[in-house]
Amino acid sequence: MTVPAPRASTSQFDTNELVINMGPQHPSTHGVLRVVLRLDGERVLDADCVIGYIHRGVEKLCENRDWTHIILLTDRMDYVAAATNNLGYVEAVEKLMQIEVPRRARYIRTILAELQRIASHCLWLGTHAMDIGALTVLLYAFREREFVLDLFEEFCGARLTYNSMRVGGLPLDIPPGWDRKLRSFCDLMEGKLDDYETLLTNNRIWLKRTRDVGVISGEEAIGLGLCGPPLRGSGVSRDLRKDEPNAAYEEFDFDIPLGTRGDTYDRYLIRMEEFRQSIRIIRQGLDGLPEGPVMGKVPRLLKPPAGETYHAIESPKGELGYFLVSDGKSTNPYRFRVRPPSFCNLQGLKRLVRGHLVADVVALIGTIDIVLGEVDR
Amino acid sequence: MEAPIAVAAVQDALPGAIEAVSYWVGDWTLIVARERLLEVLEFLKTAEATAFDYCSDVTATDWPPRERRFDLIYCLYSTRLRHRIRVKARVAEDEEVESVTGLWPAANWLEREVFDQFGINIVNHPDLRRILMPDEWQGYPQRKDYPLEGPGELLMENPQDWLRVRNLPDEAADLRSGAGPDSEIE
Amino acid sequence: MAEALLFYTLAALILGLGVMVVSARSAVHSVLFLVVNFLLVAVLYVTLNAEFVAVIQVLVYAGGIVVLYLFVVMLVNLKQAPERFSDPRRLARSGLVLGGVVLALIVVVVSSSLRAGAAPEGTLSGFGTPFTSGNTEQLGWVLYTSYLIPFELASMLLLVAMVGAIVLAKRHLGE
Amino acid sequence: MLDTVVIPLLKIAVLVNAVLVAVTFLVLMERKVIAWAQSRLGPMRVGPYGILQALADPIKLILKEDITPVKADRYVFTLAPIMSLVPALVVFAVVPFGPDPLYYIGDINVGLLFIISVTSIGVYGIILGGWASNSKYPLLASLRASAQLISYEIAVTMTLVSVILTTGTLSLVGIVEAQRESGIWFGFIQPVALVLVFIGGLAETNRAPFDLPEAETELTGGFHTEYSGMRFALFFLAEYANMIVISAVVVLIFFGGWLRPFPNIAWLGFLDLLPAWIWFVGKVFLFLYVFIWIRATLPRYRYDQLMSLGWKVLIPVAIGNLVVTGVFKVVF
The missing domain is CATH 1.20.5 (Single alpha-helices involved in coiled-coils or other helix-helix interfaces)
Structure with a gap:
């Protein structure tokens, strides 16, 4: 009887390498990511990501729209966290033009960004769990995401691409009764989080599938430019909400969860904790919501003075940076550059999957939490 | 506005390497000669006072009429000291730039994107290929003289030919009626 | 009569499949013929009332060993037999040896079956009682x-x- | 003639059809149960509460175009689903639905071994299906499948040996009768064996959390990625028929087959008013429900973890169980 060898043997017998294409049409590459895997049996020797399948030239497009019209293009990048993309962009423009944003608008922006974080993490949790085979969590997470989408729909009329912010503030104040619904959602979400954790956190199979999978040290993660939960999972305390507070984050009290091992399970725990911290921030925001206008004094035609700036915020996926250059003459940006967190995190996949099995590849794509709209732009 | 320690440290350690220091809406930028770029970046990464261990972004800007038309921009961050800096170098179309993947592995894809979109020659890069555009693509979309409109098929297959066609003054005059990105640039 | 008919049909099929095993172009096909071959041999055991042996034949040979054969054949992925340098003299010599062995076997089998045919009924099985339908227990008993x-x-x-x-x-x- | 040919043939016809119909409804049941677990409704459009979905699915699959990839080995490609389904149906020949000979086709004295050996043939369907597709994902999946099925078969067989030790017979009817005589279901005497056989059964039928050969998020569709139409449906039928087989085996060996609960308590005799086969089928469906429930709850094992679970946990425990059973048998 032969003993099956799960580990790739280095003997002269195993010289047959198998090259397989994972994607661009594959159920767990989250869109149109293509990963070319070089396998020895089931063990991954090397992985090469091929991206660009939905490259729409957003940066180029933006250079030919005026500063206000760009907001709706930012929706289309990380389309599961459109509000966060809006936020990063309008803040970058505000920084370039030195516009003061009313406090109420900053509060509402913070609430929206955190709500968006919950929605984005719901999607991550569902797909990540489904990739590992836990089907039910997907449906549960999408059920809660639906509530978030309902809230956004009531706020700005859209469910996916919100176009919900303007340079200088917000187009609309929150509708009456919205804060009450948001509060009840927060209560509901806390209970549901416990549901998810019952299904996964202490599940032996979940632990086996995620513990010690894709371990990366903090130093290496920094070098690879990982950001967001993958970086914090390796114990690097870097959250732009704390380090370079934007919106109204400096007025809020919240914790940054950090991992210790830098494996998939730690990244999972971190995001689960971020759900709770987001709820905490939303509650604080609702409690302390100041009165006042939601739109600052902004010229009708935006025309920032010549100059450039880089502004980064913490999106659900990590550091979302906007590098904007204005030539001071036209109403379009001269250069519009996005630093997409998914793009930089995806770069780490090659390092993470090496030596793991095919089944881990999907777990690792899930743990990186990519949105191809943002990777390819 | 007083320059932060990091800027002063570079100026002290590498005199003459920094051509200019700029400050605008809270961001510090070092403008460095292309020849000494790698030296400056290496110093920024390793020196105690700077410790920029995190490469946020590598990107470029195209300023066509200029002799050295590209600005190559590195956005750096220090996870230890929690400060940011931008380093900028001017590069001409035919000039070569040393890759920084040795300093920050993160720059790998970012430099590939710069190559893909601007066509800046980055040398000593471990894996310099197009990243967002298909491998057989011609032309560099983020350049300011890249056509935004044109006869679709021709453009898709061979943008370089299209560029040549449209630079002939009389033949393509009617095609040029749509305002391109270069309409503002003399 | 029916039993004899069944036996000869089975025997013909088994031999035919045996030929297919060695003559099939694709290695996987030949393994498949081998599986069917084994299954038919199991049927042959059933006609001899040796159900336990039949089931074990299926379980061990068809269900276990040949799966491993298939595994290897699949992985090696032989589209055609590897061409090897063949020495005609060696071929002739080995053919001679093999032919001799087969001849000896035939002689032994024929002579022993002639003698066995003369032997009284019941002693064929090698011990007292012939197998009845519940042979698993007896088999175990004899084995141990x-x-x-x-x-x-x-x-x-x-x-x-x-x-x-x-x-x-x-x-x-x-x- | 009537007894030896016509009646068995009739029984076979009835049984095969019953199994196939059961499978289509099992698919519906799975969809419904998983939907409820996931706070959905499941199929609702076809017929009241989607009941006719069980008919619509097979009709759709039969009418679909049957594609054979150009590079596939066409004979083996066609043969594979058949080789997968036939053993799954053949097994039912020895499954007794009740004590009366009317309720089974044959009660052979090696019934249990027969089931084990015939199900072990089913692996060919998966291996050949993956190989004949001439495609990389199915090939990987079929490699996984063959390794998985062979290793778990060992564990299950080892465990069943300890059950045979307690009963002293391999006949399935005999095993159930032994439970009636001893007045207790073997599940209570052999709880370890029950767990082992159940886990092994999950693995042998490629069900979650051991559904690696068809892990759609890793290997797209697994070994049947290239299959479509009726040939795909045959694989599907085989998988669900195998689920029924495993449930039936577990019920027969550990849960008293067609016996009512507590066969030793006399005053519960009114439970015998229900016919034996209803008890049996009811118990089988209870186990099928557990199969589905597990699928809705658990994530999937990884290939190497699955293997180490099989070889380092299940087989040693099975051997231990065998030894303990043997010692008890000798001492008491």
């Missing part, structure tokens, strides 16, 4: 009493082979 030592020796041999296989595999893994 009359044939205990050969049985244990055989199992020892298999154990040694198993340990040997693991040791061989391990040595390659370790270095």
